[in-house]
Amino acid sequence: MHNRWIVLIAGLIMQTILGGIYAWSTLTPWLAESYGISNGESGFVFGLSIAVFTLVMVYSGHLLARKGPRIPALIGALLYLAGYFLASRSHGSFPLLLLAVGVIAGSGIGFAYVVPLSVGMQWFPRQKGLITGLSVGGFGGGAIILSSCIEAGKLSGISLDRFFLFYSLISGSLLFFASLLLSSPPASTGKELxxxxxxxxxxxxxxxxxxxxxxxxxxxxxxxxxxxxxxxxxxxxxxxxxxxxxxxxxxxxxxxxxxxxxxxxxxxxxxxxxxxxxxxxxxxxxxxxxxxxxxxxxxxxxxxxxxxxxxxxxxxxxxxxxxxxxxxxxxxxxxxxxxxxxxxxxxxxxxxxxxxxxxxxxxxxxxxxxxxxxxxxxxxxx
The missing domain is CATH 1.20.1250.20 (MFS general substrate transporter like domains)
Structure with missing residues (x-):
């Protein structure tokens, strides 16, 4: 059943992209330099995204149970893309940045986060601990890639608006196509041990x-x-x-x-x-x-x-x-x-x-x- 490996890889790609939110502090000096955003304001953008993510996740779990994995994952991908695209149009407006990253992109994380975790355990019922660790590990490791991209972008002289635009299109597209590869197993693969x-x-x-x-x-x-x-x-x-x-x-x-x-x-x-x-x-x-x-x-x-x-x-x-x-x-x-x-x-x-x-x-x-x-x-x- 090689299909389950495709599902696992797609889920890990999703979690890695979503986990990029943990690289947010790397953007703080760039936000201050480009927009005049203070440390406190930058922290509240990050904090709101985490809060919205956890709230939306509760609903996403119910949606996953009713509609299957693709719908909540696709909603999450589109919201994530839309949030960072809007951030590229903020031009230093703190309320708009708060809405874009904190609320919209945060909601995208909330819709998508629970899907790879749940679906992965369904496909690998005898390796739930390993699959859980890999899934949440991918989320935790996403900042490694994004922080390097942020540093490279800043050193290249690109504007922060343009960086947000490119990031929204690339990450949103990857999330969208990964979402299409998700599926639930045709039947329960086993009972709890x-x-x-x-x-x-x-x-x-x-x-x-x-x-x-x-x-x-x-x-x-x-x-x-x-x-x-x-x-x-x-x-x-x-x-x-x-x-x-x-x-x-x-x-x-x-x-x-x-x-x-x-x-x-x-x-x-x-x-x-x-x-x-x-x-x-x-x-x-x-x-x-x-x-x-x-x-x-x-x-x-x-x-x-x-x-x-x-x-x-x-x-x-x-x-x-x-x-x-x-x-x-x-x-x-x-x-x-x-x-x-x-x-x-x-x-x-x-x-x-x-x-x-x-x-x-x-x-x-x-x-x-x-x-x-x-x-x-x-x-x-x-």
């Missing part, structure tokens, strides 16, 4: 997951949404700022794949430790005085950020069983959207107000430490 035991306290896993995911993604999104200007403020040259974005993306990509295997071996108890470890590396980042420590911390923090999209999915599937997972996980995933709309803009606003990103990084490490302690205490009953 056993049902998980349902947690006796039905609210507790949800509350713990919401707290953990919000804290972990708040810190990660604040960092990646402001990473390039933060690196510049630390004295890194511009080429090193691009490297920092790439390293975060490499960590994010590898983390999304590796953490699933770690959770299979350890279960819930690894979750609080991931938060506490992240708190430690935000402290190292906060006080980093050299490029090596800064870049190494960014790499590890990207790896830990990637865990957020694997650990809580595994925890909830064990706590509630597979049937209830599809209804509960999107609700937990909304905490990622809430973090998205708050964290990047708050990070930029703090930097604009205080002249430094360090207070924002301190906020992240405190939030992670407190959340890690709460989840660690709850771990005694797991």
């Amino acid at each position: 056993g049902e998980m035991q349902v947690h006796q306290n039905v609210k507790k896993p949800m509350l713990l997951s919401i707290l953990g995911m919000f804290s972990g993604t708040f810190a990660g999104l604040l960092l990646v949404g402001n990473l390039a200007p933060y690196a510049l403020s630390k004295g890194l040259v511009e080429e090193m700022t691009v490297l920092s974005v790439v390293l975060f993306s490499v960590g994010n990509l590898s983390g999304r794949i590796i953490w699933g295997h770690i959770f299979d071996k350890t279960g819930y108890r690894v979750i609080p430790w991931s938060l506490l470890l992240a708190s430690l590396f935000y402290m190292l980042l906060r006080f980093a005085s050299g490029g090596f420590v800064f870049l190494a911390s960014v790499l590890v923090l990207g790896f830990l950020f990637g865990s957020q999209f694997v650990l809580y999915a595994g925890y909830l599937s064990r706590a509630y069983g597979v049937e209830a997972f599809s209804k509960r996980y999107p609700l937990v995933f909304l905490s990622y959207g809430l973090a998205g709309i708050i964290a990047p803009g708050v990070g930029g606003w703090i930097a604009d107000s205080t002249g430094s990103y360090n207070p924002a990084i301190t906020l992240c490490l405190v939030l992670l430490f407190i959340s890690g302690l709460v989840l660690f205490t709850a771990n005694r009953k797991h």
